[in-house]
Amino acid sequence: MFKLTGTLQHYAWGDTSSIAMLQGRKPDGQPEAEMWFGAHPSAPSDTAEGPLDAVIAANPVKVLGEQTATQWDNRLPFLVKLLAAKQPLSIQAHPSIAQAKEGFAREDAASIPRDAAHRNYKDENHKPEILVALTPFRAMAGFRPIEDTVRMLAAFELPELDEARGMLVDESLEALLRHWLSLDTPTPLVDAVVARAGELAAAGHADPDVARLADNIVFIGQEFPGDVGVLAALLLNHIVLEPGEAVFLPAGNLHAYLEGFGVEVMANSDNVLRGGLTSKHIDVDELMDILIFTPIADPTLDVVAHMGETVRGEVSCTEYPVPVKDFAVSRYSSQSAGEKLLDMDHGPAIVLVVAGQIEVDSSVNLGPGEAAFVAADDGVVAATWDGAADFFVIHPG
Numbered sequence: 001m002f003k004l005t006g007t008l009q010h011y012a013w014g015d016t017s018s019i020a021m022l023q024g025r026k027p028d029g030q031p032e033a034e035m036w037f038g039a040h041p042s043a044p045s046d047t048a049e050g051p052l053d054a055v056i057a058a059n060p061v062k063v064l065g066e067q068t069a070t071q072w073d074n075r076l077p078f079l080v081k082l083l084a085a086k087q088p089l090s091i092q093a094h095p096s097i098a099q100a101k102e103g104f105a106r107e108d109a110a111s112i113p114r115d116a117a118h119r120n121y122k123d124e125n126h127k128p129e130i131l132v133a134l135t136p137f138r139a140m141a142g143f144r145p146i147e148d149t150v151r152m153l154a155a156f157e158l159p160e161l162d163e164a165r166g167m168l169v170d171e172s173l174e175a176l177l178r179h180w181l182s183l184d185t186p187t188p189l190v191d192a193v194v195a196r197a198g199e200l201a202a203a204g205h206a207d208p209d210v211a212r213l214a215d216n217i218v219f220i221g222q223e224f225p226g227d228v229g230v231l232a233a234l235l236l237n238h239i240v241l242e243p244g245e246a247v248f249l250p251a252g253n254l255h256a257y258l259e260g261f262g263v264e265v266m267a268n269s270d271n272v273l274r275g276g277l278t279s280k281h282i283d284v285d286e287l288m289d290i291l292i293f294t295p296i297a298d299p300t301l302d303v304v305a306h307m308g309e310t311v312r313g314e315v316s317c318t319e320y321p322v323p324v325k326d327f328a329v330s331r332y333s334s335q336s337a338g339e340k341l342l343d344m345d346h347g348p349a350i351v352l353v354v355a356g357q358i359e360v361d362s363s364v365n366l367g368p369g370e371a372a373f374v375a376a377d378d379g380v381v382a383a384t385w386d387g388a389a390d391f392f393v394i395h396p397g
Contacts, residue, residue, distance in 0.1 A: 131262045132265075303321075350395075
């Protein structure tokens with residue numbers, strides 16, 4: 001068992017205060033986008049015995065357990081992050097495992113360096129992910145049902161969007177998105193959409209979905225003027241997660257985080273295909289090949305919440321069921337002293353605290369924004385707290 005020293009990522013889209021304030025630090029003015037807890041080779045967490053990936057490599061069966069070590073090739077299969085967005089992230093999607101393996105082999109055969117900026121596939125893994133909101137969190141996720149998108153585009157009353165509405169009715173989401181992403185000069189259309197969104201946002205709109213879309217288009221357009229991603233955003237579900245709510249993003253789901261603070265858990269992969277809102281490489285054909293165009297009425301995740309007895313007192317447990325084996329996520333909250341037994345039969349776990357003070361196995365003390373790694377061979381360990389507390393437990397699914 002180790003206390004983890006998270007790795008801070010200063011991406012430009014990050015806010016300057018959320019992670020620092022959670023951890024009780026004074027913000028230094030730099031953007032703090034993500035704090036990584038895990039064994040990802042590009043930024044492994046540090047422990048008292050060295051980087052976590054090296055600790056695992058030294059004795060994978062002991063640390064991960066035989067089943068996890070075998071199934072995941074002696075690697076921790078997930079990465080845990082605190083994520084704080086002040087500006088939109090790129091519109092993106094992730095491949096399935098089969099697509100990642102094929103794409104990785106294809107780019108290797110083409111002698112594309114694995115660290116090349118224009119390489120699409122950095123590894124052979126998929127990258128499903130879940131985001132659990134700690135504050136209200138704005139995001140776009142999955143294609144909105146076509147009839148709803150036609151209605152919302154009509155609400156813009158913009159002649160420049162008449163062709164798009166016709167394509168949605170007569171052709172498909174795929175045809176319209178490919179058309180937009182392939183425009184040689186998207187700026188005039190993007191500018192018209194952003195300007196009209198500004199008018200709608202200023203005037204207000206009776207339809208809350210249209211009002212939210214207009215507000216988000218204005219926000220995106222201010223950060224990425226003239227970017228074709230603004231057009232892609234017209235086709236996606238625009239959601240606001242309240243604290244405790246979550247969105248799960250499987251392979252092929254086009255999405256982008258816009259603004260907010262949350263806990264993100266993902267499979268260990270760097271495979272990202274982008275479609276806009278970025279200065280990084282965009283490969284339209286490859287993105288279109290991996291996207292799933294089946295509309296989603298509500299992309300938010302159904303959670304399972306219940307009260308449970310602990311060794312001392314009650315604790316509220318929220319489970320976030322996901323259809324992958326890379327990770328499972330549970331959250332425990334209590335308003336009074338308590339103790340929760342954690343069984344490592346399912347493999348290793350990361351415990352991340354978001355409120356209060358937690359002691360893990362009487363040896364690791366954690367405050368808000370701190371995490372511990374519990375090895376498979378630690379058996380049954382106790383997490384205890386003397387007052388109100390709120391923490392996540394993440395392990396292989």
